[in-house]
Amino acid sequence: MYTAYFEKKVFKFKQPSGTSRGILTEKHAWFIYLKNNDYTKIGVGECSIIPGLSPDFIDFKSYEEKVNDVCNNINFYLAHLDELVHFPSILFGVEQALLSIQTDEKELFFDTAFTRKEVGIPINGLIWMGSPEFMAQQIEDKLIEGYRCLKLKIGAIDFQEELNILRGIRNRFSASEIELRVDANGAFSVVDALYKLDQLSKLDLHSIEQPIKQGQINHMAVLCKNTPLPIALDEELIGVVGKENKFNLLKEIQPQYIILKPSLHGGICGSKEWIEVASKLAIPWWMTSALESNVGLNLIAQFASTFENSLPQGLGTGSLYVENTIPHSVVRNGELYFI
Numbered sequence: 001m002y003t004a005y006f007e008k009k010v011f012k013f014k015q016p017s018g019t020s021r022g023i024l025t026e027k028h029a030w031f032i033y034l035k036n037n038d039y040t041k042i043g044v045g046e047c048s049i050i051p052g053l054s055p056d057f058i059d060f061k062s063y064e065e066k067v068n069d070v071c072n073n074i075n076f077y078l079a080h081l082d083e084l085v086h087f088p089s090i091l092f093g094v095e096q097a098l099l100s101i102q103t104d105e106k107e108l109f110f111d112t113a114f115t116r117k118e119v120g121i122p123i124n125g126l127i128w129m130g131s132p133e134f135m136a137q138q139i140e141d142k143l144i145e146g147y148r149c150l151k152l153k154i155g156a157i158d159f160q161e162e163l164n165i166l167r168g169i170r171n172r173f174s175a176s177e178i179e180l181r182v183d184a185n186g187a188f189s190v191v192d193a194l195y196k197l198d199q200l201s202k203l204d205l206h207s208i209e210q211p212i213k214q215g216q217i218n219h220m221a222v223l224c225k226n227t228p229l230p231i232a233l234d235e236e237l238i239g240v241v242g243k244e245n246k247f248n249l250l251k252e253i254q255p256q257y258i259i260l261k262p263s264l265h266g267g268i269c270g271s272k273e274w275i276e277v278a279s280k281l282a283i284p285w286w287m288t289s290a291l292e293s294n295v296g297l298n299l300i301a302q303f304a305s306t307f308e309n310s311l312p313q314g315l316g317t318g319s320l321y322v323e324n325t326i327p328h329s330v331v332r333n334g335e336l337y338f339i
Contacts, residue, residue, distance in 0.1 A: 004074035004097070006047075006067050007031045011293055011321040015128075027291055027321070028060070030067045032090075034074065034097040043101025046296035047093035048263050054290075055239045055264070056087040066090060081269065085241045089290075091267035096299045107298055107328060114305035120335030121305060122312040124151040124181060132161050139169060146333030149179040149206075149312040155187025159196060166203050175204035179312065186213035186235055193223055201228035207257055210234045221253045230256035237265050237274065247277045258283055259314070262300055263290040275307065288314025293321065298328040301336055 011027040027048065034043040047067055049057040057063050070077050070090055077083060077094060084091035099109045113119045125142035127135055127150055135152070142150055150169070154162045169180060180203070188196050188211045197211060207230040212219060214235040224231050233255045240246055250258065258278055262271045271287070278285050287304040289297050301315050315336050318327055329336050 001037060002074050002078065002101075003035050004071040005033050006071050007033065008064065009293070011324065013320055014322055024291075027293075029293055029296075030064065030093070031295065032067065032071060032093045032097045034101045036101060041101050043097040043099070044295060045093035045096030045098070045100060046292055047090045048290060048292045048296055049089050050290055053235070053238070053264065054089055056089055070094060085266065085270065088266050088270060089263040091270070092263045092296070095268045096296065099299065109299055109302045110306050112302065112305040115302055115338050117338050120332065120337045121301060121315060122149065122310070123316040123331065123334065123336050124149040124179075124312045124314055125334065126314070126316060127152040129153045129156040132157070132165055135165055136168070139165075143178075145331070148177070148334050149181065151181040151183060151314065153185065154182045155184040163199060163203070166200070166205070170203045175206075180205045181207050181209070183209035183234070184211045186210050188212050190216065190219045194226065197223070197227050197229045205229055207232045209259060210236060214238065217249070217252060220255075224253055224255050227256075232257035232259050234259040234261070241266065241270075243273045243277060246274055247280070250277060250281050250283060254281075255283060258285045260285055260287045261290040262287075262303070263292065263296065268299075268303060271303070284311065285309070286311040286313050289317045291317055291320065294318050294325040294327045301329055301338075
């Protein structure tokens with residue numbers, strides 16, 4: 001039998017971070033602490049949300065009430081994790097707390113080459129939206145830090161300016177030297193999406209995430225069929241529950257890639273389902289954080305390392321905040337290493 005309680009924390013971004021959905025200045029997270037009867041170990045799991053994106057977040061009051069309900073009835077929810085399928089960020093926190101209490105103080109969830117400190121995980125360097133000058137400075141910083149894969153948020157400033165920024169990188173580095181990914185966060189309209197994909201494809205990009213808003217399945221299927229640039233689904237996967245529904249969605253759209261964020265896409269168990277379904281359809285994937293603190297990032301990185309996946313993952317978010325939790329990993333030359 002277990003008891004549980006929670007603590008809320010607000011993390012401040014070191015600098016305002018722009019997406020097509022707006023500017024992020026802070027990140028809210030609820031930490032679930034799990035205790036066993038003899039109090040020999042306290043497990044911790046992070047429930048982290050992104051307003052406007054997390055399917056289980058309507059407002060702070062109702063979300064915290066749900067976290068409190070889970071803590072008050074923790075043994076029921078541990079025995080019935082399926083009751084949390086529509087609350088993926090809370091499900092992730094519960095899954096992590098349970099894994100955490102079963103480990104020692106090193107929070108070693110999985111035995112992999114990564115956690116044995118034998119290899120690093122290649123990751124992308126995240127470039128936030130902003131003025132061309134701001135984006136250019138971020139790019140220079142990431143190149144100096146040794147990144148070989150950059151992911152640029154696009155869709156908030158003038159499209160031609162974004163093309164110019166990407167063209168500037170490509171003029172200096174070939175696709176074999178620097179892999180470029182872009183993330184539109186659904187910013188393109190159905191009308192102009194194919195034109196913009198064509199323009200972007202001329203710059204030897206690796207892929208684009210979610211070019212149009214989720215929920216337009218027929219339009220997305222047509223785009224994926226005709227696109228000159230590989231498309232990766234991200235937001236499109238949010239809220240899809242059950243292996244059969246996941247299979248049907250991917251089979252209908254036939255994306256070139258999918259991207260998994262456990263806090264958005266069904267926790268650890270739901271992400272495993274996505275990977276199983278994608279494998280059946282021969283759709284490659286990679287995993288990213290949903291801007292969790294180092295607590296959540298630790299589990300996501302370890303979980304990702306349990307699969308044989310050579311694609312750069314989106315796990316370079318540990319340095320976003322003014323005051324983060326204690327890190328379990330460090331970035332060196334564009335790779336994440338367990339410490």
